[in-house]
Amino acid sequence: MLIYDILPFCVQTQRLIKNTSALRFGILGAARIGPEALFKPAKTHPDVVVTAVACRDKTRGQQYAQKHDIPRTFSGPNAYHGKSLHIYAQKLVTDPDIDVVYIALPNGLHFEWTMRALEAGKHVLVEKPLTNTAEEARQIFALAEEKGLVALEALHTVFHPANHRVREIIQSGELGKVKSVVSHFIFPRFISPLFFEKDDVRFHYDLGGGSMTDLGVYPLAEIRFVTSSDTVPLEVISAKAVGHPKDPERIDRAMHIVYALPNTDATAEVNIDFSAPGWGPFGLLPRMMRIDATIKLEGGSIFIYNFVMPAAFHFIRVTPKKGSGRFEQVYTFKGGKGERSWSTYRYQLEAFVDKVRGRTPSFWHEPISSISELETVERVYTKAGMQPRPASAYKRQG
Structure with a gap:
């Protein structure tokens, strides 16, 4: 399964x-x-x-x-x-x-x-x-x-209204400037086989595998998107990899990264893992799966649970230092675009078709965002002492 x-x-x-x-x-x-x-x-x-x-x-x-x-x-x-x-x-x-x-x-x-x-x-x-x-x-x-x-x-995650809502709250200035972000995308070892095959393509260096290229781009995208830092590569302060048993020198099973957010003194910490071991005595106590991000700001914090698959279930918790906190769930854009049943992929497809047809999408993931994302991924592998993923041998025809 x-x-x-x-x-x-x-x-x-x-x-x-x-x-x-x-x-x-x-x-x-x-x-x-x-x-x-x-x-x-x-x-x-x-x-x-x-x-x-x-x-x-x-x-x-x-x-x-x-x-x-x-x-x-x-x-x-x-x-x-x-x-x-x-x-x-x-x-x-x-x-x-x-x-x-x-x-x-x-x-x-x-x-x-x-x-x-x-x-x-x-x-x-x-x-x-x-x-x-x-x-x-x-x-x-x-x-x-x-x-x-x-x-x-x-x-696909950056196309969902829930992640846009987090960005909107930050941009509103309601809680002041961002001070730090911490994000997790972790699969516990006891359920990892349900999600990844034994000889999964994600574990092959020549095919561009590794936890950073698979899991890691999601929290990286979340951090960059919600903090409006998605047009420039992030500085990588530190990156520590845990090698995958299949190819420990080149494939990362897990990665801990600290980024510097641009034009600020704020940092973003990320933890990703294909197969996190248990904790406690001899690692016998199982970990829970984690897909979340916490943004700390001058006047409080924002927590989003399940930013990768928000259509399944998510919540946004806003906790100001003064006044009452609140929970939000967002499934449509302002103006009513979208449906409660739409997944991140459905929003993405809507935007793609709009673009092809010459219409203006509710959101578009610009080329500069993809390019700077990959520049950041390359920096992560270099900082972690691993080879960046190999370039293709393909040359443009004609």
Whole structure:
């Protein structure tokens, strides 16, 4: 059982009458994330249909397509590597009946296939992190601009109104200036196997694995977004990694990072862990899963629980030093945009389609945010004494 099998909140299964000119999505990779990140949100968007999947394994690809009602399959051995690369994945990205390519491949393949899709004239939605390096991100956005296409890193959490509400409270000045932020994204060891496979792609260096590139970008994005620091790379004061047993010199199982927030003396502390051991005598007492952030300000504090999956359940606790505190839950933008049942992915899809269609989204994750995020990730690995994730060997065609 995996995380994508046990998320109960994304119940967006009602079918709509689709627009005759709906955007036709093809997905690269028969990925576990596909149903929550694309298929379920697409069912409630009248301007989105999923029409094709490309997969390395023919049997798996066909089973995946059948399970998720995807009409077409491009699959066979070595779909993403070797001589048959162009036979399968390349056929999907160049297919004239596909408008958008959703890339759900391992991190290390994002750059190549984003570039190939853009070169083929497709809009692209790419799982986070966008690429392994900031320089690769620059090349992607430069090509998208040149081609007049939309390329978006699927950092879905920043699209949800709950996280926007935290940012709004801070920006209002109600509690004064930010003094510090502490954030956690921790999976206890006793439940880690429910979320991560034994030989998960997240544990492979060549594929861009590591806790920082997987878990770490979420609290990094939260910190930068709510403190309005999401256009510049953060200074990394310290970073301490715990190596993963599979590859302890290059893959981080856990990371403790302290960032300096720009134009202030405030700091942000982050704790992430794929498999946190227990505590107490001999580590026998299990830890709880943690997905939260605490922002301390001059006049009080703000705590948000579950900033990664706020549609499942979240709360915002505002505690001023003077006066009464309060709890908030936010599921729609001001003006009523959104639905209580919409996941972060559904808000993200709404914004993506708006952008492609030339409309103004409620929020847009700008290229500079993705680039500076990756610059920060590279700084974290360097400060922790680990190699940054490797650049792709792919070179732009033509």
